[in-house]
């Protein structure tokens with residue numbers, strides 16, 4: 448049984464299955480296998496373009512009696528081209544239809560970067576909506592209405608810096624339940640962790656294994672490979688565990704949620720079993736020294752193409768390149 452954190456509406460399992468880059472033809476099996484082996488939390492997004500296949504897997508799991516809807520935690524995310532208040536519910540309805548669900552447990556604003564409605568990824572300056580023309584607060588108010596209509600149980604955000612979280616805390620009626628951000632030993636974000644602990648916002652750690660399967664165009668030539676880190680490897684060996692398991696256990700011991708992606712049943716099982724690995728205080732102290740502010744999903748796709756955004760403004764801090 449995986450540990451959960453209590454949100455205002457329901458208990459969120461600390462470990463979930465990531466689904467970005469889980470290809471058509473792979474993600475159906477991955478979700479079915481995952482739930483059968485004990486995963487109870489699936490992290491989705493409309494931009495991953497695989498929600499229909501995940502929906503087929505979920506509906507079969509319910510029909511086969513493997514699990515009940517109320518025993519699963521399903522997160523999805525509002526894409527950047529649907530931030531206009533009138534578009535928010537329509538985007539959610541498409542996700543619910545694809546996932547074949549009546550409600551989500553958690554719906555997140557995927558990025559604090561609105562783009563035009565007919566654009567998927569921006570290529571020119573005209574593809575962006577100026578932040579002054581469409582405030583995050585107005586998008587948030589539309590998200591709040593989804594809770595009022597019982598279409599989603601909890602709402603939250605992703606890739607928000609502290610300043611933007613504070614804006615929602617100041618102007619919203621519902622506190623963001625979760626901020627989903629990149630977190631791993633090379634990007635530990637202690638100030639964000641402190642802020643969220645004080646504010647009662649949970650963090651979900653994305654790319655917890657270093658996202659080695661992301662598209663080549665998003666990779667830096669000389670990037671450090673988290674799964675090959677010597678300190679992580681040595682700690683893994685001491686516990687008879689794998690480096691991935693140490694990374695997952697580390698995230699859980701920091702009281703964050705964690706959503707490693709895999710479509711490989713043996714690795715999915717390995718990752719699930721990491722939930723029962725306990726690292727020592729010495730392990731945690733050694734891992735604390737590994738921080739190098741390394742973002743694997745660095746957000747440059749929002750700051751180029753004549754964008755009104757900069758990396759520093761996006762993250763609220765200088766970014767190591």
Ligand SMILES: NC(=O)C1=CN([C@@H]2O[C@H](COP(=O)(O)OP(=O)(O)OC[C@H]3O[C@@H](n4cnc5c(N)ncnc54)[C@H](OP(=O)(O)O)[C@@H]3O)[C@@H](O)[C@H]2O)C=CC1
Nearest residue numbers: 465466467605653654655656657658660691707708709710
């Ligand atoms: N909100 C946001 O903006 C973002 C959210 N996310 C979410 O977070 C999830 C996880 O992050 P992601 O970037 O996918 O990357 P992860 O850090 O989870 O790494 C996934 C990669 O590691 C491999 N892998 C999985 N388990 C193991 C293991 N035990 N040993 C060795 N290799 C392993 C996978 O391959 P294989 O499948 O072959 O096992 C895949 O190539 C995403 O899938 C998505 O759901 C991610 C990025 C941004």
Ligand SMILES: O=C1CO[C@H](CO)[C@@H](O)[C@@H]1O
Nearest residue numbers: 467492494495557558744
């Ligand atoms: O979740 C994510 C993965 O895919 C997207 C791009 O295709 C990213 O923008 C995002 O961070």
